[in-house]
Amino acid sequence: MKITKKKKAQIEKVDTKKEYSLEDAVKVLKESSTVKFNESLDCAIKLGVDPRHADQMVRGTVSLPHGTGKEVKVLVITKSGKAEEALDAGADYAGFEEYLEKIKGGWADVDVIIATPDSMADLGKLGRILGPRGLMPNPKSGTVTNDVVSAVQEVKAGKIEFRVDKTGIVHASLGKLSFNEDQLLDNAKAFLKTIIKMKPASSKGQYVRSLFLSSTMGPGLKIAKEEATTFAK
Numbered sequence: 684m685k686i687t688k689k690k691k692a693q694i695e696k697v698d699t700k701k702e703y704s705l706e707d708a709v710k711v712l713k714e715s716s717t718v719k720f721n722e723s724l725d726c727a728i729k730l731g732v733d734p735r736h737a738d739q740m741v742r743g744t745v746s747l748p749h750g751t752g753k754e755v756k757v758l759v760i761t762k763s764g765k766a767e768e769a770l771d772a773g774a775d776y777a778g779f780e781e782y783l784e785k786i787k788g789g790w791a792d793v794d795v796i797i798a799t800p801d802s803m804a805d806l807g808k809l810g811r812i813l814g815p816r817g818l819m820p821n822p823k824s825g826t827v828t829n830d831v832v833s834a835v836q837e838v839k840a841g842k843i844e845f846r847v848d849k850t851g852i853v854h855a856s857l858g859k860l861s862f863n864e865d866q867l868l869d870n871a872k873a874f875l876k877t878i879i880k881m882k883p884a885s886s887k888g889q890y891v892r893s894l895f896l897s898s899t900m901g902p903g904l905k906i907a908k909e910e911a912t913t914f915a916k
Contacts, residue, residue: 702907708896709867713860715901721752722860722899724867728853728878729892738885741847744824745877749866750841752859756792757838758782760806760820761799765831769797772835783809791816795844797826797834845874851892853878860898871896 697711709724716722732739759769759777766777776782776793779802786809796813798806798820806813806820813819820826824844828834847853857870882890889908897903 697902697904699902699904701905702910703896703904704910705868705871705896705906706864708904708906709864709871711904712896712898712901713864716860716898718900720899722901723752723856724858724860724862724871725897725899726853726855726857726871726874727895727897727903728875729894730847730851730853730878730886731889731892732847732851732883732886734847734849734851736885739883741853741878741881741883742823742845743877743881744842744844745874746837747841747843747857747870748873749858749862749870751843751856752862753794753856755794755838757795757797757835758793759797759799759831759835760802761831762801762805763799763829765799765829769831769835772832773839774831774835777831779805786812791818793818795826795838796820797828797831797838799829799831800827803827845878 697715703711712724730741732741734740757774757776759766759774760779760782761769761777762779766779769777774797783805791812796806796818803820810819822828825834825837825842826844843855845853845855855874857874858867860867862870879890891908894906894908895903896906
């Protein structure tokens with residue numbers, strides 16, 4: 684397969700066998716970007732956990748100091764008359780029956796759904812639709828709450844949800860490459876601190892097995908594990 688000049692120049696700037704510091708990895712990914720759109724900085728961290736066991740499930744949220752750089756569409760499902768509050772707080776959509784019907788019809792033009800507890804019995808019936816799309820609200824992620832104002836504001840400000848997959852890897856987007864290096868490092872450190880703090884007591888041996896940073900269309904750069912845990916302190 685023929686390699687384009689841009690791709691060749693990108694390959695020459697990186698060493699995929701090298702272990703990078705967070706600072707160097709961010710710098711290289713920013714400098715080696717060759718596409719015309721604003722790429723995301725993505726993180727993949729392999730953990731020493733077995734997600735098949737409930738006591739080793741790593742799942743939670745983190746508020747990135749500088750946000751994700753992405754416009755997040757938020758839907759609030761509520762029977763409590765809090766729709767107006769939610770809209771005033773910045774939600775894109777808010778209501779109850781009309782949105783349940785839209786979801787049943789296949790509509791899912793949102794990134795996050797927040798629900799009040801009194802609506803979960805009805806919303807839960809749509810689990811087969813929302814679950815596979817990662818949109819089902821959950822108390823552990825703060826998306827089932829009566830305080831819809833705070834929930835909407837946090838999501839809009841850069842709060843993200845993460846969950847270890849069946850292979851023991853957590854994926855997260857930590858911002859846009861248009862952010863400056865310090866902003867991306869702040870976001871990465873906040874994410875890593877949260878992951879480290881969530882180490883299950885039942886997890887034995889090495890917790891952080893590997894850590895990679897990449898851009899949307901760029902290479903994956905391996906981060907030294909010692910570097911990751913140092914930044915997480």
